[in-house]
Amino acid sequence: MPLVKRNIDPRHLCHTALPRGIKNELECVTNISLANIIRQLSSLSKYAEDIFGELFNEAHSFSFRVNSLQERVDRLSVSVTQLDPKEEELSLQDITMRKAFRSSTIQDQQLFDRKTLPIPLQETYDICEQPPPLNILTPYRDDGKEGLKFYTNPSYFFDLWKEKMLQDTEDKRKEKRKQKQKNLDRPHEPEKVPRAPHDRRREWQKLAQGPELAEDDANLLHKHIEVANGPASHFESRSQAFVDHMDGSYSLSALPYSQMSELLSRAEERVLVRPHEPPPPPPMHGAGEVKPVPPCVSSTPGLVENRPQSPATGRTPVFVSPTPPPPPPPPLPSALSTSSLRAAMTSTPPPPVPPPPPPPTAALQAPAVPPPPAPLQIAPGVLHPAPPPVAPPLAQPSPPVTRAAQVCEAVPVHPVPPQAEVQGLPPPPPPPPLPPPGIRPSSPVTVATLSHPPPVLHPPPTTIVPGPHAPIMPPSPPSQVIPAPEPKRHPSTLPVISDARSVLLEAIRKGIQLRKVEEQREQEAKHERIENDVATILSRRIAVEYSDSEDDSEFDEVDWLE
């Protein structure tokens, strides 16, 4: 619907009610019409002034630009006359080391912002009815958001997009860090790589007895590689090189290590189709493996992903099954074991199906409880936008305390934690942490309940939204929250021990909380520093994406640009 920019004000000349008691009505109407004509002329002149003003402003800015251009041209002409052809630099280093020329690409952005609204439209907007004054409720809000944002938020979509972009850049950075770690972890393995192709050729020679079968294998491989590479025609040359080296499904070992590790991380995130694949058959049926995988590989979007995934199609089913009988490429099981994410998963006795794609944050939550040193290492080091502040601090005190006093209580203790759990889950975030830690400092008798915090903690972390003030608890409420049967057993010992324990636990929690809060403050400061600049956000994201196969130096530069 086109919006009228300038509206001449008295729209109808004589659509007004005539005053009463007039004899000559026709004259009256004429006079009213003439008066309205004058009003129309005045609004017309006002709009004409506005139009010319806008045009003048634009032309004025152009005049500045033209003048500066003129000066530059003059300077250039002077310097060109001063150029001496004998002064050319001869050193090759200069040519290679010099920074490449990059023109300053100024992109138009934030075009339809409130500030760029033209004046006549702003006036029309001001005439409209105002939204309800919900911002007067803002000081009473807990989460610090403006009240009016819940009613109408003009920057909603931009904020959404910005968050998504920043999240994507963070994810890419983490991927790269993991790859780096994996690259550092496995420096010696490439030695094994060159051996593989020779074996394949020998086997193929053996297969020469059945030449038809051998040809089919090769054709299938080539076909599937082409299918996977179809959407990414950009990388055809690369795939051709791989095809040339391809002797079977194991020539994938010819891949550089960075891409293999990339494959690993991507396969575990995206290729979830084949968790139940039967253990990889003997080597010659690698082609059969390749068949079911390419459809799911080619469906994944993104040029960058296709490129490493396509040559390694045969690998993916092996990746996803963490407990294979001898998988064909030997480096893979070691790769699986060394990745930090897998360590927790493979150590616990799970079914051969790993859990469906947990983002790294969720995966961290799961192993947080069983291996106690692991959360201490992982949680402070990783900057998640939504760290689970409750889970690690709650997880850490519980295992040490369980080990400290291994007292097994009878069944009557059991109904307590479920009760506390039920109490804990329905209320809003701050109360749920209270019942589980409330049980802990209560008494030595209830230590057995601490064996239940692992299952109890799992539901609360999933429901709790990061509230940094949530774990802060004074010692008195926990003792109040303690359910009725407990204090009856050991009333004398409760207050003394609870105070000591609660103090200790609070200190521990605050120590961890301080780190979390600092991290969060850092993140908030970072977010505030990030301006609403579409160009920089996009450029950052693209730089992170395209620096996949390059050094991290470029990526660090982008980092320091913030």
Next chain:
Amino acid sequence: MSVQEDPVQREIHQDWANREYIEVITSSIKKIADFLNSFDMSCRSRLATLNEKLTALERRIEYIEARVSGGTVGR
């Protein structure tokens, strides 16, 4: 009878004349508004082409400056 009709007739004639006068004025107001709109549009299009030429010139000058100064000066 004609004497009674005359004042009414005169009034009606006068009214018609007034209306014609008002109509002339309003049509010229519309012409002015039309002219202003088309002037605005044409001016904007010309300024936009000017802008394009200016940006092209600026980029070329940047490149030439980079070439002439040997790549060591600025970007």
